[in-house]
Amino acid sequence: MADIIPVKGLPFSAGFRWSVGFQMERFIKELAKKRILGSKCPNCGYTYVPPRSRCGKCYTKLGEENLTELSGKGDLVSYTVAHVELDGHGNFLDLGEPKVIGAIKLEGADSTIFMPIKEIDPKEVKEGMKVEVVWGEETKGELADMKYFKPGGR
Ligand SMILES: [Zn+2]
Incomplete structure (x- = not known):
């Protein structure tokens, strides 16, 4: 736990960028x-x-x-390992287990999406890794249908 650097705010923006329409x-x-x-x-x-x-x-x-x-497959362009998250009131909550957030470039895409990376030890995560989407068991037409990405694909 010695290599954890405390930050005052989030060093990245986890989410989608879109123009509404x-x-x-x-x-x-x-x-x-x-x-x-x-x-x-x-x-x-x-x-x-x-x-x-x-x-x-x-x-x-x-x-x-x-x-x-x-396709739901792509490359992990970069990632960050989060040890805390915001509670919605400006406070950091300890996550217990670290959470990996990846910037993923899907096959054929030029822009990246930000999604959690799971089913892998955060220490094993590498830039350039192949990843694929894991869908929710019941997809409803909402952003949460894409649950996370895991190693694999191709
Ligand atoms: Zn153009």
Whole structure:
């Protein structure tokens, strides 16, 4: 436990970045079918997960026709091991077991999503590892349908 560095705030943002709109609605709905949607820019080819309404690289408008389905497999681009979490009132709670949050680039995607990495000892987690999604037993069309990622895939 000697290598734990105390921080005053979260050193990363765990969550999705999206622009609200039909894309996000579709993305969440399709999760019920265990499908992960992205948007592929027809101009520059950049692929976003979750899908969005405008390309952040070249500002091309993205629509229904630019939606693309991605596999639930990808590479762990980077990760962080959390030992505490916020309780919603600005206080840190000790997690007991460390939690790994990974930045994952799905196959065919250019943007990353942030998801918990489980089924692995946090000490064994490595950048560049292959990971795959673990779905909830009953998917309902909500973000929580993607429970976490685990090592594997391909
Ligand atoms: Zn573009």
